[in-house]
Amino acid sequence: MPDKKKIADLHFMDARCKLIDLAAFFDRMDRHEGAADYRDQALRAALPILLENRGDRAKAVLDFLSDESTELLESAPFQGAFGAPMPKKGGAA
Secondary structure, eight states: OOOHHHHHHHHHHHHHHHHHHHHHHHHHHHHSOSOOOHHHHHHHHHHHHHHSSOSOHHHHHHHHTSOOOOOOOSSOSSSSOOSSOOOOTTSOO
């Protein structure tokens, strides 16, 4: 079983790149006009999970960003997913 140093040796640069990409995404969102987007808000709201001392952070973030609605839509606006729960009509996410 690898130790923490071996894991860092193998995966640190990839994690660093993803963190910088996320920071760049937030910078781009902050530089532009317009209403706040629920997906941007969902990513920002999920960030504290990363700093929690727990062994299931990936699952916790996935669960946080998952749409748990059970109501069927009459028709889908497109084939695919939004990646974050859409806000309810007339309210926030």
